[in-house]
Amino acid sequence: MTRHRRIAGTAMLAAMTALSGVPATADAATLMDLLRGGPGRSQNQTMSGAGERTMFGSDRRSSDAGLADMSDPEPLPKISGPRYYTYKPEPLRAMVIRQTASVAVNEDVATGSITDAGQAVDPRAAMASVRVQATDDVADAVEAYYNDNNRPLLWMQDGAVTDKARKALEAMSRAAEVGLDPQDYAVALPTEPADAADPAAHMADLMRFELALSAKTLTYVQDTVRGRIDPNKLSGYHDLKRKTVNLAPVLNMMRLSPDVAAYLKSRDPSTTQFVALKSELDRLRIEDKTAGPGITIAAGTLLKPGNSSPETANIIAAIRENASDALKVEHALTLANYTGTLEYTPELVALVEGFQQERGLKADGVVGQATIRAITGHSNAEKIDKLIVAMEQLRWMPNDLGGRYVFINQPAFQAYYFNGGKQEVAMRVVVGSRSNQTYFFNDQIETVEFNPYWGVPQSIIVNEMLPKLRSDPSYLDRLGYEVSYGGRKVSSTDVDWNTTHSVDVRQPPGGDNALGELKILFPNTHAIYMHDTPSKSFFQRDMRALSHGCVRLAEPRVMAAAVMGTNVADIAKQIASGQNRAVQVPQKIPVYVSYFTAWPNDAGQVQFFDDVYGRDDYTRKAFAATTAAREARS
Numbered sequence: 001m002t003r004h005r006r007i008a009g010t011a012m013l014a015a016m017t018a019l020s021g022v023p024a025t026a027d028a029a030t031l032m033d034l035l036r037g038g039p040g041r042s043q044n045q046t047m048s049g050a051g052e053r054t055m056f057g058s059d060r061r062s063s064d065a066g067l068a069d070m071s072d073p074e075p076l077p078k079i080s081g082p083r084y085y086t087y088k089p090e091p092l093r094a095m096v097i098r099q100t101a102s103v104a105v106n107e108d109v110a111t112g113s114i115t116d117a118g119q120a121v122d123p124r125a126a127m128a129s130v131r132v133q134a135t136d137d138v139a140d141a142v143e144a145y146y147n148d149n150n151r152p153l154l155w156m157q158d159g160a161v162t163d164k165a166r167k168a169l170e171a172m173s174r175a176a177e178v179g180l181d182p183q184d185y186a187v188a189l190p191t192e193p194a195d196a197a198d199p200a201a202h203m204a205d206l207m208r209f210e211l212a213l214s215a216k217t218l219t220y221v222q223d224t225v226r227g228r229i230d231p232n233k234l235s236g237y238h239d240l241k242r243k244t245v246n247l248a249p250v251l252n253m254m255r256l257s258p259d260v261a262a263y264l265k266s267r268d269p270s271t272t273q274f275v276a277l278k279s280e281l282d283r284l285r286i287e288d289k290t291a292g293p294g295i296t297i298a299a300g301t302l303l304k305p306g307n308s309s310p311e312t313a314n315i316i317a318a319i320r321e322n323a324s325d326a327l328k329v330e331h332a333l334t335l336a337n338y339t340g341t342l343e344y345t346p347e348l349v350a351l352v353e354g355f356q357q358e359r360g361l362k363a364d365g366v367v368g369q370a371t372i373r374a375i376t377g378h379s380n381a382e383k384i385d386k387l388i389v390a391m392e393q394l395r396w397m398p399n400d401l402g403g404r405y406v407f408i409n410q411p412a413f414q415a416y417y418f419n420g421g422k423q424e425v426a427m428r429v430v431v432g433s434r435s436n437q438t439y440f441f442n443d444q445i446e447t448v449e450f451n452p453y454w455g456v457p458q459s460i461i462v463n464e465m466l467p468k469l470r471s472d473p474s475y476l477d478r479l480g481y482e483v484s485y486g487g488r489k490v491s492s493t494d495v496d497w498n499t500t501h502s503v504d505v506r507q508p509p510g511g512d513n514a515l516g517e518l519k520i521l522f523p524n525t526h527a528i529y530m531h532d533t534p535s536k537s538f539f540q541r542d543m544r545a546l547s548h549g550c551v552r553l554a555e556p557r558v559m560a561a562a563v564m565g566t567n568v569a570d571i572a573k574q575i576a577s578g579q580n581r582a583v584q585v586p587q588k589i590p591v592y593v594s595y596f597t598a599w600p601n602d603a604g605q606v607q608f609f610d611d612v613y614g615r616d617d618y619t620r621k622a623f624a625a626t627t628a629a630r631e632a633r634s
Contacts, residue, residue, distance in 0.1 A: 079459045081436060082236025087229065087622035089629040092133040095211060097146050099128035123153065126203040127211065134215040137222065141247035142214050154255050155213045156206055161189060164260050165213055171261035172220050178268045178278060179391030180223055181623065184630050185216045217254060218247050219630075221267050227395035229622040231440070234615070239441040239526065240396045271401075274394050276600035281387045288380040295321060297376055303367040305349045308342040315367055316348065318375040319355050327354050360428075361542050370542035378608050386598040386608055389616045392623075393596060397442065405590040406445060406563065408530075408551055410438055411597045411609035413544040415530070415553060417562040423602040425562050430533070430544045430552035437613050438549050438593060443522040445589040448560050449582040450574045451509035452519045456481070457527065460548065461505055469497040482506050509580050517575045518556055520563060521582075522591050532556035545612045551593070563589050 127146060134142065145151050155165035172185035190205040226243035257263040268274075295318045301311045309315075316338055320328070328335060331354060334347045349365040357363040359374045367375075378386070401407070401418075408415045410431045417425035432438035436459075456465070468475050469492065476483055476492035483492045484504040495503065507513055516532025530551045538546050539554040553559050557571045564571070565586050574581065597609045597616055611617070 079462045081459075082439075084235040084237075084618055085233060087233055087618070087625050089622075089626045090135045090230070092135055092629070093139055094131050094133050095139045095142050095215070097124070097127045097143065097211070099125050121199045121203040123156075123203060123207055123210075126200065127207040130204050130208040130211065132208060132211040132215060134219065137245070137247055138215050138218045141218055141251065142211060144248060145214070145251040146211070151252070152255070153210055154251060155210050159202075159206065161209070164254075165209075167259075167261045168213065168217055168254070168264065171264045172216065175220065175224075177282065178224060179281065179388045180220070180228065181627055183627050184223070184228070185220045187212045187216050214251055217260075217264065218250055220264060221245065221250055222247060223395075224268050225395065227392045228626050229392070229619070231393070231396050234618050234622060237437050237439050237613075237615075239439055239524075241442075242396070269391075269395060269399070271394070271399070272604070273600055274391065276604050276606055277387050277391050277394065277598065280598075280600075280606040281384060281391070284380050284384050284387070288384070294379065295376060297372050301367065301372060303344055305344060305346070305365045307344050309344065310342060312342050312344055312348070313340045315372075315375060316351070319351060322375060322377055323355055324358060327351075327358055330354060362540055373610065383598065383608055385620065386611075386616065387606070388623075389619045390596050390598040392619060393594070397592065397594070398590075401592065402590050404587075405592065406530075406559070407592045408594060409599055409609075410440075410545075410593070410595045411612050412599065412607070415551065415559065416602075417559060419562070425555075425558055426602075427558065428539045428544065428554040429530075430535075430538045430546050431612075432547050432549040433545050434613060436548040438547075438551065439526045439528060440593065440595045440615075441524065441526065442590065442592050443524050445520060445522045445563050445585055445591050447521040447582050447584055448564055449519050449521060449580070451517065451578060451580045452513070452515045452531070453509060453580060454507040454514040456505040456507065461503075465505075466497060469495075473497055476505060480508065480510075480512075482508060509578070516556065518560055518571070520553075520556075520560060528593065530556070530559065543610075543612070 133139075155162055155168070169187060169189075173182050175182045175185055187209060190202075190209045222245045225245045230242055231238040231240045232242070254260050254263055295314055297311050297314045297318065301309065301315075303309045303312065303315065316335070320335055331347075331351045334351050338348070352367060352371070353363040353365045355375065356365075356371060361370055361374060377383075403421050404419050406415060406417050408429060408431075413429055413431060415425075415427055415429045416423050465475070473493045473495065474491075481492070482505070483490055483495065484506075485495065512534060514533070516534055519529050519531035521529045526549070528550050530553050533552040535552075536554075538544060538552065557568045557575075560571045561568045563585050564583070574583070595613070595615055597611050598606055599609075600606050
């Protein structure tokens, strides 16, 4: 009777409160996917491959196995993932300029006063009286400059706006060229004095302009280096260290610069990716002014081989317009002979299949939503919006991605390996579903684990396994999972799943293991990694946001060989041993788990992707909120 005693437990409120904050980002699609390769994420990414400890509450004394458990089932708990936020722009504060000795209007005027209608007016006194607001970083830099009595004014001379000031304003008015909003940096020129007898009011207007322009130029420099918004305030899925921009020397550098516009331009990003995005933005804006109406295909169109549709002519016309020259040459006869009929003939199917293959879609000849999107493309307006967001996001990332790195672009469902700055590997990936999104973050690859265990994370046990286990306690035993309680292995039937428990659940290595043959680890707080999967069919789908957060690789051996600095044959030997073994990579490699709906390929051509998680919308809302806050408080 003893060996059949059931382990029981009661939930603790504190434990359940802790659980509610754990993100559900484990890598599996459904319960059926758990059987056939639905990967999960492990919080405990140790070299032993041990699974994550799940904590459901404290234990109580168990009842005899011969007696039915009389405790009422506790309500099914739920672990929810991160959420999106209403963006709150960085607050602004009034700058404080001390009213001390006079500041020079230019380096030739020692007193710093301006004579107007026979009266000497101290610009320092006027500067101390005006109210101009900026963020803390900008305000600190402006105050440090103007509270130094040895620093001259930057933008005023002899009571007039300088040519340097006008050039700075003109340069910032072109901020849209680099994906910024010119409204964020606009400063109204001071007005001519309506009453010459009031020089103090005129001086106050001049000093307000002086401080405001200094603040706006600093804001531009900070924005163009690190971005307008803090990505971590968009959602819990964003985890990017915000760059620090040293603003302290900037005003003095602009004072000394013979060409302030050139200086401001020099602060814009200059990476090959940013230059490609900027060039495409410029091209599309020019094209948008002259482009006529595009070809449209009716929403909901589904055209299969052998069928006919009133949209067939539009489909072929769009392919004729958007396909590559090579494809059009290959199918020149089909295109020349097509007369606009509704029938979807074998020749037209071959044309569509060629187009699908060219665009990385499943080449089955079926024209559905994904193929229509590829055929018609995004509108110029959509592309421009995507480029602006992409340029902002690129500012969030390191200035130099490095010579050797892995780049994962979630909307493209692709992973790339770069060596010496050149793309050497590209492959399809599966990323998190909309309800279990993959994070946007950077890290370093440290380990490749062969024949891994899958430590089942709390999110899958609580959200997906627990309901099944309450009706079928033998569920995990039948699937071959290992259940541990209090440091010792137990049968899943020994656990009273009607209450909550602190248990470990893991899946041993093998053909059905959710992580397949290997996983590539870059330990992070989100427990996301790259791995193999038995569910190979997912890679044939066009929309591959299907996991619980981790990144499944179509060619895991190829990626493992790349990061290990070896070849696929060596990786195969490691796997063939059947042993669970973790090997450190020879050198840590940066990995960028990114999210770009516009991104240049290895040829420098910008490609556009659907916003699978809707994140671009949150970024655009943050842009609007930031601009509104700056206009209201400037």
